Amino acid sequence: DADVTQTPRNRITKTGKRIMLECSQTKGHDRMYWYRQDPGLGLQLIYYSFDVKDINKGEISDGYSVSRQAQAKFSLSLESAIPNQTALYFCATSDSTRGYGYTFGSGTRLTVV
Amino acid sequence: QQQVKQSPQSLIVQKGGISIINCAYENTAFDYFPWYQQFPGKGPALLIAIRPDVSEKKEGRFTISFNKSAKQFSLHIMDSQPGDSATYFCAASPTGRRALTFGSGTRLQVQP
Numbered sequence: 001d002a003d004v005t006q007t008p009r010n011r012i013t014k015t016g017k018r019i020m021l022e023c024s025q026t027k028g029h030d031r032m033y034w035y036r037q038d039p040g041l042g043l044q045l046i047y048y049s050f051d052v053k054d055i056n057k058g059e060i061s062d063g064y065s066v067s068r069q070a071q072a073k074f075s076l077s078l079e080s081a082i083p084n085q086t087a088l089y090f091c092a093t094s095d096s097t098r099g100y101g102y103t104f105g106s107g108t109r110l111t112v113v
Numbered sequence: 114q115q116q117v118k119q120s121p122q123s124l125i126v127q128k129g130g131i132s133i134i135n136c137a138y139e140n141t142a143f144d145y146f147p148w149y150q151q152f153p154g155k156g157p158a159l160l161i162a163i164r165p166d167v168s169e170k171k172e173g174r175f176t177i178s179f180n181k182s183a184k185q186f187s188l189h190i191m192d193s194q195p196g197d198s199a200t201y202f203c204a205a206s207p208t209g210r211r212a213l214t215f216g217s218g219t220r221l222q223v224q225p
Contacts, residue, residue: 035215040218042215042218043202043215043218044215045212045213058212090157101147101159102149102157102159102213104156104158106155107154107156
């Protein structure tokens with residue numbers, strides 16, 4: 001099994017719908033992140049969490065919310081999806097005691113029609 | 114505001130050549146500079162990283178060069194191979210409770 005698992009891998013949803021992307025990890029890392037990837041824009045930080053009770057907004061948090069249900073689980077919600085939220089979404093984890101290297105999941109490709 | 118600027122956007126190199134990707138940053142508080150490699154359908158994976166107390170770090174065919182005064186760092190891939198064809202991201206972070214800021218990515222194609 002993958003160290004960082006994202007579900008679903010692909011999703012098509014309609015404008016206005018609420019959708020949740022889930023991320024779970026088996027690495028025992030304390031820090032988790034959600035990034036969005038768009039062609040030519042790289043990876044943009046949506047939200048990050050340094051522990052279960054520590055959640056922070058990233059550079060593009062508008063229209064998104066998150067929940068850190070446990071150390072191993074970090075979900076991203078789009079409250080009312082819009083077409084410009086069509087993108088590839090990545091969850092990542094890191095261990096605060098072992099440096100800054102991130103472990104990424106394989107991504108969720110979201111299409112909002 | 115893009116705090117880490119990466120160039121070029123795409124790069125084509127012949128097998129055996131040197132691939133060079135450049136990044137520039139603005140935030141002088143940044144003190145950790147990693148490079149990530151991403152293959153299609155996969156998440157990015159850490160390739161190599163450097164801190165500003167050294168000017169160069171080499172791991173196999175991959176080298177990071179760092180110029181603190183110019184606020185620039187670059188990735189050099191020596192003897193580039195077709196298997197190196199991927200998207201490369203530079204990133205930066207300050208010490209403490211911050212997340213990585215990524216560059217816009219470079220799509221590298223190594224031709225046989």
